[in-house]
Every structure is written in C-alpha cells, then in structure tokens.
Amino acid sequence: xxxxxxxxxxxxxxxxxxxxxxxxxxxxxxxxxxxxxxxxxxxxxxxxxxxxxxxxxxxxxxxxxxxxxxxxxxxxxxxxxxxxxxxxxxxxxxxxxxxxxxxxxxxxxxxxxxxxxxxxxxxxxxxxxxxxxxxxxxxxxxxxxx
Numbered sequence: 817x818x819x820x821x822x823x824x825x826x827x828x829x830x831x832x833x834x835x836x837x838x839x840x841x842x843x844x845x846x847x848x849x850x851x852x853x854x855x856x857x858x859x860x861x862x863x864x865x866x867x868x869x870x871x872x873x874x875x876x877x878x879x880x881x882x883x884x885x886x887x888x889x890x891x892x893x894x895x896x897x898x899x900x901x902x903x904x905x906x907x908x909x910x911x912x913x914x915x916x917x918x919x920x921x922x923x924x925x926x927x928x929x930x931x932x933x934x935x936x937x938x939x940x941x942x943x944x945x946x947x948x949x950x951x952x953x954x955x956x957x958x959x960x961x962x
Contacts, residue, residue, distance in 0.1 A: 823877065830870060834863040876949075879956045883933055894918075894934045899943060911942040929958035 844856030867871060887893050899910035918938035920929040932955035939948035 827870060827874070830866060834866045837866075838863040876953070876956070879960075880952050883929065883955060883959055887930060887933060890930075892930050892934075894937055906941055906943075908942075913940070914938050915942045927958065929955040932958060 841859030897909040915938040934953035
C-alpha cells in the first residue's frame with residue numbers, strides 16, 4: 817500500500833509539473849514571434865511525452881497488480897525463499913538459484929503467463945529490472961491474449 821501511495825503522490829507532482837511546463841509553452845506561443853513560437857512548441861513536447869509515459873506506466877502497474885491479485889487468488893504467488901544479509905539485502909547466490917528454477921519453469925511452459933510473472937519476480941530479485949519489466953510485459957500480453 818505504501819508503494820501505491822508513493823506512486824500516486826509522485827504522479828500528482830509530475831502532473832503539476834507538466835501543467836506548469838505546458839502553460840509556459842502556451843504563453844511562449846501566445847507571444848507570436850517566430851522564436852517564441854518555436855520554443856513554445858518545443859516546450860509543449862515535454863508535457864506530451866510526460867503524459868504518454870505516465871499513462872503507459874500506470875497501465876503497466878495496474879495490469880501487473882491485477883495479475884498479482886489473480887495469481888494470489890489461485891495460490892500461485894512465489895514464496896519468498898531468498899536468503900538475506902543481516903542488513904536485509906537479498907543474497908545474490910540465493911537470487912540466482914531461484915532465478916534458475918524460475919527460468920526452467922518458464923522454458924517448460926512458455927505460453928503460461930503465471931510462469932512469466934514468477935520469472936519477472938525472480939529477475940527483479942536478481943536486480944535485473946529491465947528484464948523483469950520485459951518478462952512482466954510478456955506475462956501481461958499472454959494473459960490478455962495478445
């Protein structure tokens with residue numbers, strides 16, 4: 817729940833920033849000179865990219881959360897079996913061992929979104945966030961039938 821609150825606060829801050837940037841772009845365009853119109857259009861690109869990024873990130877998080885809830889209802893969420901250091905960090909060898917099992921599971925059932933979801937968790941635990949995101953995107957696509 818704490819992560820969701822943090823996400824919504826940061827998203828709200830981003831929206832405020834995008835509105836401020838958009839208003840500056842609008843005011844530059846209203847000046848009417850070639851230079852200010854050019855800068856105004858350039859400034860308006862930033863809010864457009866920001867809105868696109870925020871939309872896609874929110875959709876990704878929402879869909880991943882729905883998959884998590886569905887997997888939890890089925891009793892298929894991975895159990896946290898990772899060894900941790902005294903400081904609470906995940907032990908790398910432990911994460912690698914779990915990752916190897918999850919990868920083998922995914923190779924055995926490549927069309928099952930559940931195995932891809934668990935693989936995404938293993939990637940994340942192994943501190944490979946880009947691959948974790950790709951695996952989760954694949955799980956979502958398999959679940960949605962795309």
